[in-house]
Amino acid sequence: DAGITQSPRHKVTETGTPxxxxxxxxxxxxxxxxxxxxxxxxxxxxHYSYGVKDTDKGEVSDGYSVSRxxxxxxxxxxxSATSSQTSVYFCATGNPSxxxxxxxxxxxxxxxxxx
Amino acid sequence: xxxxxxxPAALSVPEGENLVLNCSFTxxxxxxxxxxxxxxxxGLTSLLLIQSSQREQTSGRLNASLDKSxxxxxxxxxxxxxxxxxxxxxxxxxxxxxxxxxxKGTTLSVSS
Numbered sequence: 001d002a003g004i005t006q007s008p009r010h011k012v013t014e015t016g017t018p019x020x021x022x023x024x025x026x027x028x029x030x031x032x033x034x035x036x037x038x039x040x041x042x043x044x045x046x047h048y049s050y051g052v053k054d055t056d057k058g059e060v061s062d063g064y065s066v067s068r069x070x071x072x073x074x075x076x077x078x079x080s081a082t083s084s085q086t087s088v089y090f091c092a093t094g095n096p097s098x099x100x101x102x103x104x105x106x107x108x109x110x111x112x113x114x115x
Numbered sequence: 116x117x118x119x120x121x122x123p124a125a126l127s128v129p130e131g132e133n134l135v136l137n138c139s140f141t142x143x144x145x146x147x148x149x150x151x152x153x154x155x156x157x158g159l160t161s162l163l164l165i166q167s168s169q170r171e172q173t174s175g176r177l178n179a180s181l182d183k184s185x186x187x188x189x190x191x192x193x194x195x196x197x198x199x200x201x202x203x204x205x206x207x208x209x210x211x212x213x214x215x216x217x218x219k220g221t222t223l224s225v226s227s
Contacts, residue, residue, distance in 0.1 A: 031213070031214075033214060035217075040219070041219070042217050042218060042219035042220060043159075043204070043217040044217075045209075045214050045215075045216075048213065048214050050213065056213075058214065090158060090159070092215075096146075096208070096212055096213055097146075098146055099146070099166065100145075100146030100147030100166040100167050100168075100208075103149060103161040103164050104149075104161070104206075104215060105161070106151075106158040106159040106160070107158055108157065108158045109156075109157070109158050
């Protein structure tokens with residue numbers, strides 16, 4: 001398995017507080033991703049990074065920001081948590097190419113509950 | 116914009132049956148198509164990756180096919196076992212090829 005860890009694994013927070021989730025990889029993959037998974041919606045891309053300090057928005061980026069200061073770390077910040085951000089958050093890494101030979105590797109997920 | 120649809124959403128079968136999970140995608144200009152497995156409370160594990168130049172891939176009892184012209188992929192599971200019970204997710208690249216777009220998954224339950 002690819003070495004992807006997420007912290008914390010579980011978090012309960014209150015509406016309006018900032019929250020930061022961390023993803024750490026040991027695979028030296030260029031791309032890192034943050035997804036959220038919700039019943040009825042499946043996995044949706046929040047933000048992704050294609051290199052240190054290079055990030056782009058995904059499908060559901062409102063209310064989230066990201067930072068990548070090192071190849072191995074990708075942080076997701078909920079600037080002011082809302083109950084609609086209660087979800088399971090997955091980090092993934094990979095090296096997509098036009099050959100189509102590369103897959104993505106997923107972390108174990110972080111369960112976030114916003115009260 | 117790439118959209119990925121999976122049917123059925125849920126499937127229950129007795130042990131030993133062969134079964135087919137379906138995936139359709141709207142943008143056929145894809146580099147690959149992937150199938151993942153997710154166990155309850157866990158992350159995703161890649162099962163099969165079919166490159167655009169390939170028509171199918173096999174791993175053990177699993178066989179995935181890809182028909183880009185029709186925008187369809189199928190995952191065939193032979194001789195199902197209770198340990199196959201999980202959610203199976205299909206994913207295709209977005210138009211830029213930089214991220215994956217996932218279907219909502221098919222939740223499979225195999226009874227002994």
